[in-house]
Amino acid sequence: MDTKLPVETKAKIYTRTKRILNIAGSLLSTGIIVTILLSGYSVKLEEYSRSIFPGDYGALLIFVLLISLLTGIVSFPLSFYSSYIIEHKYGLSNQTLSAYFRESLKSTLVGAAIGIPVILAFFYILKTFSANWWLIFGTFIFFLSFVLGRIAPVLILPLFYKLIPITDPLLAQSISDISSKAGVNVNGVFTFDMSKNTNKINAAFTGIGKSKRILLGDTLISKFTNEEIMIVFAHEAGHYFHKHILKLTLISAALTFAGLYITSIAYDFLVRYFAFESITSIAALPLLGLLLGAYGFITNPLGNIISRKFEWEADTFALSSTGDSKSFISAMEKLADSNLSEKSPNKVIEFLFHSHPSIDKRIQFAKDFVS
Structure with a gap:
């Protein structure tokens, strides 16, 4: 990448x-599933899966494994280019190739450990409560989200990052002061070793109940002044103060x-339209995946x-x-500079794809807040 280009241009x-690659990846995965369904190959995959495991649940797992392998292999070049090549090209990644594959494998295994029980539970619910499966499975997912929210910071996150409590006495005191204002009751404020993978900056408020904690990337600690770090902490404390995790959980449940x-x-x-045997037909399940994706x-x-x-x-x-406001703006x-965030994206793009307000809007908000 031409290092002489202005940061905003880069x-x-x-x-x-990244947006084009992400959209292309989604279209590619969708295209694979549509092709499997329309070609009748989904039925053949089910028949092959049952030849290995005649039982419904064993056949289901083989079926899901085969489709996952197919989509993973076909999508890999695009995924690798987006998540590894591009990140290195723009100087955002510190990850070695071996570390990339190691972390990818770890993510896959963790995903499988969570996903396989969910898939089996879903299929059991679909077979047992065929008329109201959506209500029973939705309830299952609702409670599962609370369980994962409770255990993720304690059991899952440490598999990927080393968490270290904040030790700087001045920073710790400032954090304590803000915590008192926010009524924050979290189980610690930690840094985590983002820098082993990326030069980007990030922070998060995570967890439910006793596992609630605030996480600050070590890249943030190294690049920001104490005043700027306090702005980030105060922002995350604001999420706690306004009970955003609980609200998001309830909104997500409704959706x-x-x-x-x-x-x-x-x-x-559509099961009747495409002449599948029933809604519990394993061959029809990719259709359900497409509908949920849509x-x-x-x-x-x-x-x-x-x-x-x-x-x-x-x-x-x-x-x-x-x-x-001065430290907020800086x-x-x-x-924006560290993450190569577009400060003022197209309004339509921001509406469709951005979970955060644009940097320019947030800076202007800080200026207006003072006045």
Whole structure:
């Protein structure tokens, strides 16, 4: 990449390239599933799966494995180019090739450990409660989201990152002061070793109940001043103050129930249209996956609207609790430069794809907040 290009120009090219690759990847995966269905190959895959494991659940797992392998192999070149080549090209990745494959394998294994029980539970519910499967499965997913929210920071995240409590005494005291203002009751504030993989900056408020914690990337700690770090912490504390994780969980649950209900109606119709044996036919399940994917795509802008609203609330809390608009603005500038974020994206693109307000809007908000 031409290092002489202005950062904003690089950011525009980078974000546009990543967006095109992500859309292309989604279209490719969708195209594979559509081809499997329309060609009748889905039925042949089910027959082959049953030749290995005659039972429904064993055949289901073989079927899912075969389709996952097929889509994974076909999609790999595009995925590798987007997540490894492009990130190195723009100087955003520190990851070695071996580390890339190691982390990918780890993600796959963790995904399988969670996904396989979910798939088996779904199929059991579909077979047992065929008329109201959407309601039972939606309830299952709702409770599962709470379980994962509770255990993810404690059991899953440490598989990928080393978490270290904040030790800087001045920073710790400032964090304590903001925590008191926000009524934050979290199980620690930690840095995590983002720098082993990336030069990007990130922070997060995560967890439910006793596993609640605030995470600050070590790249953020190394690049930001203490005042800027406090802005980021205050922003994350704002999410806690406004109970955003709980609200997002409930909103996600509502969208999930609605999506499963709508999908169940469409799935019922299409199973008959394509002459599958029943809704529990393993060969028909890719059709259900397509319907759920389409629902997710359609409702994604709504989720982004809600997310941007919550980000504004967290920004407001950060500015009001610190009174430091100057550090807020400089933190936003560093965030944009380090992550190659487009400061002022097209309004339609922002509406459709962005979960956060644009950097320029957030900077202007900070300026207006002071006045």
